[in-house]
Amino acid sequence: MKTLHVKLFLGCILFALSFKPSTLNAQGCVAIRHFSSCVGNSLENNLLGKGDLQVGMNYRYFKSFRHFRGTEEEADRVANNTEVINHSHAWDFFLTYGISDRLYTSITIPTVINARSSLYEHGRNERNSTFSRGLADIRAGIGYWLLDPSLSPNRNIAVGLGLKLPTGNYNATDVFYNVGPEGSPEARPVDQSIQPGDGGFGFTVDFQFYQKITTGLFAYGGGFYLFNPRETNGIRTFRETLSPILENEAIMAVPDQYSVRTGLSYSLSDVISASMGARFDAVPVKDLIGGNEGFRRPGNVLSLEPGIAYMHQNFTLNLNVPLALRRDRPQSVTDRQTEISTGTPRNGDAAFADYLINFGISYRFPKSRTLEIDPSIRNTFN
Incomplete structure (x- = not known):
């Protein structure tokens, strides 16, 4: 008889991106820095029985x-060789531990190499x-599946809370x-x-869900x-040396950030699956908690x-490989301040990527033999 965890694994593998930390990273954009959920957002977390351990690495x-x-591209920047080019590499090393069959905790240690x-x-x-x-901001958190996986193999939803520590060098x-x-x-x-x-210091709230539609097909x-209550971090940008009107952008802000995604996944075989979905990543114009002074590049990517x-x-x-369909650099708080003080319309720019590459690898270490499932649901994912 096949075990509960094996059956659930075959079901969850339908989610080709598996919601690893890298797959919920923000899309490539100068406005949107590397970040992912503190809890890890891996649908495989519902496979972790009490005492099970999952380790892995995600590259972006x-x-x-x-x-x-705004949403208008300045194509002349590339044509005139005046564009800003960022190359961003990030590695997230994560560990997730099953406290129970529904409760899990995770820690992510990110490292980055960037060139501009x-x-x-x-x-x-x-x-x-x-x-x-070097080292980026370490994240840790806890998540909980609202439905018992053994009783609800076709659908579930998890919620999580996390903490972001200021371990990365911000100067x-x-x-x-x-x-x-x-x-x-x-x-x-x-x-x-x-x-x-x-x-x-920041904290996150997150969610994840799956729903079986028909044999081999899941939504x-x-x-x-990410809530970042701190308004500015005290680090000088030197933007005020470029123009006197940028005096209000002389210090770096500590902005919020968020990401959502949804789609469909289909099992091609017992070991291979494919998915197609949409995602939206953003740095908002204003934070939900705290002030909004300092320099930030708000932006969003569909x-x-x-x-x-x-x-x-x-x-x-x-x-x-998320492919950008729509890119937007909205007017920031400092843009609006400058527009009011000078009487001249202002909307700063930001550089975006065409695509993002996410690759993940993980291994689960089960503590003991997994639980046999009820015969009435054991063929759910066949």
Whole structure:
């Protein structure tokens, strides 16, 4: 007789992206920094019996270079070689532990390597690059499946709470050229978009669900919201040196961030599944808690998200590639302040990516033999 966990695993593997931390990362955008749910948002969490342990790693990469003001692309930036180019690499190492068959806890240790190439940050006459790397903001949290997995194998929903710790360096510096006295090089903080950390304690709420539609076909969804109560982190942006009207953008903000996704997943075989969905990632114009002063690049991306996954026994691989459909850089609080004070319309820009690559690998270590399921539901996922 097959076990409950094996049956549920075959069901959940239909979700090709498996909601690993990387697959709920924000889409590639200068406005939207690397982040994921504190709890991990893995539908495989409902497979963890009491004492079970799951470990894994998720990798993310994007190249942002297309500039938008509002939803309009400034195509001339690329044509004139004045675009800002960010290359972002992130690795999330995570561990999830089953406290019970429904309650689980998770910790994520993220690391990043970022590179940023621009003209305007180096005197506008020549293109140079700045870099950052190291530990990002560690996240930890707890989640709970509202329905008993053994009694509800076709549908379930989980909710979670998490904490983000300011472990990442939010004052990473590098050499900027042609900006010091008499055009000399000068060490300055790198741009907000490539800082490993944001400098604030934060907390998240998240959810995830799945619903069987028919044999081999499931609907899925999930998301998180990161609350960052700290208003600014005290790190200078040097934007006020570019223009006097940017005086209100001299210090970095610590913005909120959120992501939601939904779609359909279909089992191609006992070990391979594919999915197609949509996702929406954003940094809002205003935080839900705390003030809104300081420099931020609010932005949002609507993406089409295809994916594929492979599972054999306790081993899982997954790959998804969100493709940007709509990109928007709305007017920020500081943009609006400048517009009011000068009487001239203002909407800053942000650079977005065309696509994002997410790749995840994980392994589950069961503590003991899994529970036999009732014969009436044991063939649910056949």
